[in-house]
Amino acid sequence: MFDVDVYLHKLGHTGSREPSLALLNELQKRHLTAIPFDNALNADAERGFDVLLEVEIDDDAVFKAVVEGGRGGVCYELNGLFRRLLTELGFDVRILAAAVIQVNGAYGPELEHIFNCVELGGERYLVDVGLAGPSYLEPLRLTDEVQEQYGCQYRLVEEDGYHVLQRRAKGGEWSASYRFKDQYRRISDWRELVPDIAEFPLEQVLIGTRIHSRAFDNGQMVLIGKRYLRVVDGVEEIKVLTSPSAFKQVVRQILTPDA
Template structure:
């Protein structure tokens, strides 16, 4: 059963019920550190459900049991948490370059926007990374977090969220519009994923793994066999060839012992 107090305790924010930017920053950062991105929690054996989600069951799996989840699970739960705490939250949709090429849909990714004290903030606890660890203020300014920089670039009908590390160039995290969304907008994504799953006959060799975690000074992402770490803005990527090491990395990223 969804429970605000239990949720806050699980992410190390017991008693943090204020509606202010300092609390929002802590909720966001702590959520990313406590709850991993874990694509394996998407169980599609009984069909793809992104719209009619059992939030109580999802809360038990993703938060209470600490298994984590994807944007469709984590950002949906965080949306509910913030709403129940009294924040003004709007649901948004985005698409990465890779996701757009694969599906042609602009609802590949689900995240949130919070209106607070005359400003708007992007809030996203369901992206595998690397991405922003604390809320990003909507505006023209370059914003720095943990050695990385972020900016929002106008691309006509869409806005591009860009990121760069200490020695890397600007790259796009995802693009989005300010249009407020409803859960039902993801029905098209449900249908796309259902078709993809039905057509997938490839081997389960670890290449489809996607998980990510935030630490005190950066993030780590395992996408297939590629392992990327960002520490104080410095990036390091390598390919994992040994199955045993791959399994250890997955377990470590999803463990409460990750740091």
């Protein structure tokens, strides 16, 4: 059963539970550090876009598997659980959806990615613990100002009616992560998009590719296929893991935070 005490223990939080920006920042980062993104159960290419429609989760079952059982999860599982936790703690949480940038530079289908928005103290914050990465480790204020976290910069730019989230590592150029409309969503919205999603070219998204990622105190590890990205204080290092032993070591390091 979903249990706030067990969840917070998993995240290592022992302080105040009063809704605040400090708590929100801490919980998002702790979540990304403690619970990895892992699409191993959802990377079957034969299932096609079915994996994009399974956004309505059984909180208790996913809680048992992820928080108690120790496995990772994907966006609708991780952000769904986190949305429940924040709601239980008294935060005002809404649902947002995004199209993620693909390897060919195009955006994926609408509502491909589900994440959260928290309204707090007259501001709105993007809250996301379910993006493979590289991603923002703490919530981002919904503003056009440049925001910096752990050596990386983030900004939101307007483009064709969308907010485009862009990221820049140290010494790098701005690049898009995903785009979204400033429109709160309902879980039922995903089922209404079945025809649109079915028509989207499957080869343009990363379905069928294993993706694992996890944050640490000042950065993040992201493994897409055999391409390994490690970010430390905003500095990126990219390797292609051709050695089976090196590949297994990185997977183990990402999926077992206490190893």
